[in-house]
Amino acid sequence: xxxxxxxxxxxxxxxxxxxxxxxxxxxxxxxxxxxxxxxxxxxxxxxxxxxxxxxxxxxxxxxxxxxxxxxxxxxxxxxxxxxxxxxxxxxxxxxxxxxxxxxxxxxxxxxxxxxxxxxxxxxxxxxxxxxxxxxxxxxxxxxxxxxxxxxxxxxxxxxxxxxxxxxxxxxxxxxxxxxxxxxxxxxxxxxxxxxxxxxxxxxxxxxxxxxxxxxxxxxxxxxxxxxxxx
Amino acid sequence: xxxxxxxxxxxxxxxxxxxxxxxxxxxxxxxxxxxxxxxxxxxxxxxxxxxxxxxxxxxxxxxxxxxxxxxxxxxxxxxxxxxxxxxxxxxxxxxxxxxx
Numbered sequence: 603x604x605x606x607x608x609x610x611x612x613x614x615x616x617x618x619x620x621x622x623x624x625x626x627x628x629x630x631x632x633x634x635x636x637x638x639x640x641x642x643x644x645x646x647x648x649x650x651x652x653x654x655x656x657x658x659x660x661x662x663x664x665x666x667x668x669x670x671x672x673x674x675x676x677x678x679x680x681x682x683x684x685x686x687x688x689x690x691x692x693x694x695x696x697x698x699x700x701x702x703x704x705x706x707x708x709x710x711x712x713x714x715x716x717x718x719x720x721x722x723x724x725x726x727x728x729x730x731x732x733x734x735x736x737x738x739x740x741x742x743x744x745x746x747x748x749x750x751x752x753x754x755x756x757x758x759x760x761x762x763x764x765x766x767x768x769x770x771x772x773x774x775x776x777x778x779x780x781x782x783x784x785x786x787x788x789x790x791x792x793x794x795x796x797x798x799x800x801x802x803x804x805x806x807x808x809x810x811x812x813x814x815x816x817x818x819x820x821x822x823x824x825x826x827x828x829x830x831x832x
Numbered sequence: 833x834x835x836x837x838x839x840x841x842x843x844x845x846x847x848x849x850x851x852x853x854x855x856x857x858x859x860x861x862x863x864x865x866x867x868x869x870x871x872x873x874x875x876x877x878x879x880x881x882x883x884x885x886x887x888x889x890x891x892x893x894x895x896x897x898x899x900x901x902x903x904x905x906x907x908x909x910x911x912x913x914x915x916x917x918x919x920x921x922x923x924x925x926x927x928x929x930x931x932x
Binding site for chain 1: 874882
C-alpha cells in the first residue's frame with residue numbers, strides 16, 4: 603500500500619511510518635523539520651501542513667511518484683494545556699491551523715486523488731479529551747471536536763467516490779505531545795478510562811489497521827476511542 | 833491566455849464526458865451549461881480536480897479552483913463552459929504574474 607502520513611519526524615507519526623515501512627509499504631511523510639527516517643520506501647516533504655500551496659505540491663509529487671494513494675493518516679497535531687483565561691490567541695490560532703486546517707488541506711488534496719481512484723481510506727486524529735471534556739484542554743479539545751465533525755461530514759461527501767474517512771481518539775500515549783502535562787493530570791484521565799493504563803503506540807496502530815483494512819469497506823464516519831472511553 | 837484556457841477547459845470537459853458518460857458534454861461549446869444542467873455537484877467536484885491537474889500540466893502552476901461560489905447556480909464559475917474558461921484564465925494569469 604502507499605501511505606501518506608503527516609507529522610512523521612517524531613512520536614506517533616514516526617512510529618506509524620516506521621511500522622508500515624517495516625511491513626513493506628511505501629510512506630510519504632512530512633513535518634516542519636527535516637527527515638528523521640532513512641528508508642528506501644520513504645520520502646520526506648518538509649512543510650507546514652497549514653500551507654495550502656505546500657500541501658498541494660507534496661500531494662502532486664506523491665501522485666506523480668506512486669500513481670495511487672491508498673491511505674492518508676492525518677497524524678500531525680499540536681497540544682497545549684492551559685486555562686482558557688490564560689491562553690494566548692496566538693496559541694489558539696496555531697492549534698487550529700495545525701490540527702484542523704492541516705487535516706482539512708491534506709484531506710482535500712489527497713481526497714481529489716482518491717476520488718479519481720474511486721478508493722482510499724483516511725484516518726484522522728481526535729482524542730479522549732473530547733468526550734471527557736477535560737479542564738485545561740478547551741482549545742486543544744475544541745480543535746479535535748472540529749476534526750470529529752469534519753470526519754463525519756467528509757465521510758458522507760467522499761463516500762460516493764468509494765473513499766472512507768474515520769477517526770481514532772487515543773488516550774494519553776507517551777510522546778512529546780503530552781510531555782508537558784503534569785503526571786497528576788495524566789493519572790486523572792486514566793482514572794476515567796474503563797481500562798486504566800497509558801495508551802501505547804501499538805494500540806493506535808491497531809485501530810488504524812482496522813480502519814484501512816479492505817475488510818472494513820462498510821465502515822466510515824466513525825470515531826473510535828481507546829481505553830474504553832465513550 | 834484566454835484561448836489556451838478555453839481549449840484546456842474543453843479538453844477536460846470532454847474527458848469528464850467520457851469518464852462519466854455524459855452525452856451532452858461530448859461536444860461542449862462556450863454556452864454549454866454545466867452546474868445543475870449537465871453536471872451535478874459530484875460531477876463539478878471531479879471536473880474541478882481534473883482541471884487543476886490539466887492546468888498544472890499546461891502552465892506548471894498550482895491553482896486551486898476551490899471557490900465559495902462553486903455550487904451556486906447563479907454565481908458559480910462552473911455555471912457554463914465559457915464562464916469556467918474565463919475563471920481559469922483569470923486564476924492562471926494572476927498566478928503567472930505573481931511568479932515574475
